[in-house]
Amino acid sequence: TLSIDEISSALKKVGLDSVPQEPNTYPALNPFDIYRSHITELLAKQTGIDASTIYKTLAWTAKPENGDLQMAVPALRIKGKDMKEFAKEVAENFPESPIVERPVVNGTWVGFFFKPAALTSLVLPQILKAGPSYGFNPNLGLKDPSDPSAGRKKVIVEFSSPNIAKPFHAGHLRSTIIGGFLGNLYEGAGWEVIRMNYLGDWGKQYGVLAVGFDKFGSEAELEQNPIGHLYDVYVKISKISHDEGEAAKALKAEIAKLKEEGKDASAQEAELKKIEEEGVDQQARNYFKRMVDGEPTALGIWKKFRDLSIVKYKETYARLNIRYDEYSGESQVKDESMDEAARIMQEKGVSEDSEGAVIVDLTKYSKKLGKAIIKKKDGTSLYLTRDIGAAWERYQKYHFDKMIYVVASQQDLHLAQLFKIQEAMGRKEVADKCQHINFGMVLGMSTRKGTAKFLDDILRDVGEKMHEVMRSNEDKYRQVEDPEKTADTLGISAVMVQDMKGKRINNYNFDMDRMCSFEGDTGPYLQYAHARLNSIERKAKAAVPDLPEDLSTADFSLLKEQHAVEVVRQLASWPDVFLNTIKTQEPTTVLMYLFKMSHMVSSSYDHLQVVGSDREVMIARLALYKAAKQVLNNGMRLLGLSPVERM
Ligand code: ARG
The missing domain is CATH 3.30.1360.70 (Arginyl tRNA synthetase N-terminal domain)
Incomplete structure (x- = not known):
C-alpha cells in the first residue's frame, strides 16, 4: 500500500x-x-x-x-x-x-x-503499489479505529452445514458459495473471521444409518467414498424402514377388522409386535439411545462416519477455496447447554408444558413466529433446541461481535424463532449480534446423469461441460497447458457466478448451457477477461524484453484517450464498491461492478494498443492494463473464484 x-x-x-x-x-x-x-x-x-x-x-x-x-x-x-x-x-x-x-x-x-490527468496519476500508482490489497481496508474491523491495540472485531460465519448421509442439495451449495464470499468480505474489512461448518450429524437417523451399515456397509467402501457409500446405505435401510412402516399400518388395519368381525387376530398381532420390537425403527431408536448415553462402541462407529465424511468434505471445499476453522455440528452441542437453556426458559416463564412436550409460545411477540417445540414428549432435543445451545456455547467460546447464519430462506421461521427465543430468555446480547443471511432456491438443479446429489457430482459435471465448450475452439484449445484443470476451474467459476449474479433472495434456474457460455455475464467471461489482460502483459514482455518491472513510475500523462480515462474512473471506484458491498452483503454488488469494468476494458483494446506503440506510451498503457487486471483479480478472489492466467 x-x-x-x-x-x-x-x-x-x-x-x-x-x-x-x-x-x-x-x-x-x-x-x-x-x-x-x-x-x-x-x-x-x-x-x-x-x-x-x-x-x-x-x-x-x-x-x-x-x-x-x-x-x-x-x-x-x-x-x-x-x-x-x-x-x-x-x-x-x-x-x-x-x-x-x-x-x-x-x-x-x-x-x-x-480531472482525468490528476486522477490517472494518483490512482494507477496507488493500485500498482497496493497490488492484491487494493480496495480492501483492514481498518474497518478495528474495535477502536483510533487504537489498533484494542484488537479486531470477530465474526463467525456459519455456512454450508450439510447433513451427513444425506444429499448435498442446492441449499447447501448456495450457502457454501455465499458463505465463502462473506468470510472473504469480512476478512477484507479486517475482521477476525471464524468459518464454521455446522454439520447435520445427530438425531435418530444416525441410528438408522448405523443399523443400515451393519446390514449393507463395507469398511473398504467407507474408506474410499464415505459420503457416497453412507448415502447408499441410508437409502437402502430407509427403504426397509419405510416398508416396515407400511406393513405395520396394514397389519393394524387388518387386526382392527378381524377383531370387529370377532375373529382371531393373534397371528397378525404377533407379526406386528415383531416389527415394533425388532424392526429397523426400534433398532435405530435403541442405537441412538446408546449414542446419547455415550456408549463407546455406538459413538465410535458414528464418529468414524463423521470423521471420514469430513475428510472428504475438506477436499471438495478446497476446490472452492474454502477452509473451515471449525467443523462443529448438532452432535457437538452439550447436554448441559441445552439443560441450562431449558431451565432458564422455564424459570422465566418463556416455555410451557403442552401435552407432555415443552413449547415456547412465540405468538405473543408475533403471530408469524408461531409455537415452537423445544422438547419432545420423550424428552429428546430438537434441531431448534440444539441451535439455542450452540449459539450460547459459541458466544462463550469466541465472544463474537457478530454471527452470521447462511441458510436458505426456507428456514426463515426457524432462525426467527431462534433469535426471538434467545431474546426472550435474556440473551438479547447474543440475539442482537446474530444475523440470518438467507437466499432463494435453485430450480432444476440436476446433473446430466440424473438429479444432483453431491457437490462433487455437480462440479465434475460442469467441468466436463466446460471441457466440451473449450474443445469447440481447437486452435485455442491446443495452447492451453492443462486443459482438464482449466476446465475444472472454469466450471467452478461458471457455477459460482451464476449463483451470485442475482440478488441472494431470488430463485434462479440451474442452466448448464447458459452458465458455461463465454458470452454474457458468466464466470467463463470473467475468466476470459482476466486471461486476456494477462496475455497483454505476456506479449508485451515477449516483444520488448527490457520493460521495467515497476510500472508505477510510467508517464501517465500519455493516457489521454477517453477510453483510458473511463477505465481509470472505474478502477478508482473499486474501494468504494467494496465499502458498498459490506453494506449490501450481496455478491452481486461485486459482480455487477466487475462486469461493467471488464466491458469497459474490453472496448478499449482497439483504441489502446500496447505492442507496436512508442515505448513510453506502451509502458503507460501496460500500467493501465496491469492495474485493471489487479482490480479484476482482487474482485474475483473476494468472490472466491480462482482467476486463471491462461485459457
Ligand atoms: N443442516 C441444516 C440443513 O441442512 C442446516 C443448518 C443451518 N444452520 C443452523 N445453525 N441451523 O437443513
Missing part, C-alpha cells in the same frame, strides 16, 4: 499542498476518500456549512455522465432558499481546484468530475 507520505508527494505533484482527510477516511487506500474530503473542504469554506454535513451528501452517481460524485443540494438542509438557485450558486462559486473540474448543475443536483 502507498504510505501517507507517498500520497502526499503524489498530491503535491498534481498541485495539492496537503492531503485532504476528513475523519474516518483513508486517502492512502481509497482515491474517492481524497476527492470527497477535498470537495468537502472547499465547500465548507465556501458556504460555511458544517464539513460533516457536506461529506455525507456526496454520493456515488448511477451514470458516469452525472459525474464521479454528486450532491443533492436539499440534503444540506439550508432553510429559506430556492434549492435550484442554491445549486447554481454552489457550482458558480466553487473555487478552482487542481483535481476537480468546474461542477455541473442538474436541477437541484451538483455533479463533480475528477
Whole structure:
C-alpha cells in the first residue's frame, strides 16, 4: 500500500499542498476518500456549512455522465432558499481546484468530475503499489479505529452445514458459495473471521444409518467414498424402514377388522409386535439411545462416519477455496447447554408444558413466529433446541461481535424463532449480534446423469461441460497447458457466478448451457477477461524484453484517450464498491461492478494498443492494463473464484 507520505508527494505533484482527510477516511487506500474530503473542504469554506454535513451528501452517481460524485443540494438542509438557485450558486462559486473540474448543475443536483490527468496519476500508482490489497481496508474491523491495540472485531460465519448421509442439495451449495464470499468480505474489512461448518450429524437417523451399515456397509467402501457409500446405505435401510412402516399400518388395519368381525387376530398381532420390537425403527431408536448415553462402541462407529465424511468434505471445499476453522455440528452441542437453556426458559416463564412436550409460545411477540417445540414428549432435543445451545456455547467460546447464519430462506421461521427465543430468555446480547443471511432456491438443479446429489457430482459435471465448450475452439484449445484443470476451474467459476449474479433472495434456474457460455455475464467471461489482460502483459514482455518491472513510475500523462480515462474512473471506484458491498452483503454488488469494468476494458483494446506503440506510451498503457487486471483479480478472489492466467 502507498504510505501517507507517498500520497502526499503524489498530491503535491498534481498541485495539492496537503492531503485532504476528513475523519474516518483513508486517502492512502481509497482515491474517492481524497476527492470527497477535498470537495468537502472547499465547500465548507465556501458556504460555511458544517464539513460533516457536506461529506455525507456526496454520493456515488448511477451514470458516469452525472459525474464521479454528486450532491443533492436539499440534503444540506439550508432553510429559506430556492434549492435550484442554491445549486447554481454552489457550482458558480466553487473555487478552482487542481483535481476537480468546474461542477455541473442538474436541477437541484451538483455533479463533480475528477480531472482525468490528476486522477490517472494518483490512482494507477496507488493500485500498482497496493497490488492484491487494493480496495480492501483492514481498518474497518478495528474495535477502536483510533487504537489498533484494542484488537479486531470477530465474526463467525456459519455456512454450508450439510447433513451427513444425506444429499448435498442446492441449499447447501448456495450457502457454501455465499458463505465463502462473506468470510472473504469480512476478512477484507479486517475482521477476525471464524468459518464454521455446522454439520447435520445427530438425531435418530444416525441410528438408522448405523443399523443400515451393519446390514449393507463395507469398511473398504467407507474408506474410499464415505459420503457416497453412507448415502447408499441410508437409502437402502430407509427403504426397509419405510416398508416396515407400511406393513405395520396394514397389519393394524387388518387386526382392527378381524377383531370387529370377532375373529382371531393373534397371528397378525404377533407379526406386528415383531416389527415394533425388532424392526429397523426400534433398532435405530435403541442405537441412538446408546449414542446419547455415550456408549463407546455406538459413538465410535458414528464418529468414524463423521470423521471420514469430513475428510472428504475438506477436499471438495478446497476446490472452492474454502477452509473451515471449525467443523462443529448438532452432535457437538452439550447436554448441559441445552439443560441450562431449558431451565432458564422455564424459570422465566418463556416455555410451557403442552401435552407432555415443552413449547415456547412465540405468538405473543408475533403471530408469524408461531409455537415452537423445544422438547419432545420423550424428552429428546430438537434441531431448534440444539441451535439455542450452540449459539450460547459459541458466544462463550469466541465472544463474537457478530454471527452470521447462511441458510436458505426456507428456514426463515426457524432462525426467527431462534433469535426471538434467545431474546426472550435474556440473551438479547447474543440475539442482537446474530444475523440470518438467507437466499432463494435453485430450480432444476440436476446433473446430466440424473438429479444432483453431491457437490462433487455437480462440479465434475460442469467441468466436463466446460471441457466440451473449450474443445469447440481447437486452435485455442491446443495452447492451453492443462486443459482438464482449466476446465475444472472454469466450471467452478461458471457455477459460482451464476449463483451470485442475482440478488441472494431470488430463485434462479440451474442452466448448464447458459452458465458455461463465454458470452454474457458468466464466470467463463470473467475468466476470459482476466486471461486476456494477462496475455497483454505476456506479449508485451515477449516483444520488448527490457520493460521495467515497476510500472508505477510510467508517464501517465500519455493516457489521454477517453477510453483510458473511463477505465481509470472505474478502477478508482473499486474501494468504494467494496465499502458498498459490506453494506449490501450481496455478491452481486461485486459482480455487477466487475462486469461493467471488464466491458469497459474490453472496448478499449482497439483504441489502446500496447505492442507496436512508442515505448513510453506502451509502458503507460501496460500500467493501465496491469492495474485493471489487479482490480479484476482482487474482485474475483473476494468472490472466491480462482482467476486463471491462461485459457
Ligand atoms: N443442516 C441444516 C440443513 O441442512 C442446516 C443448518 C443451518 N444452520 C443452523 N445453525 N441451523 O437443513
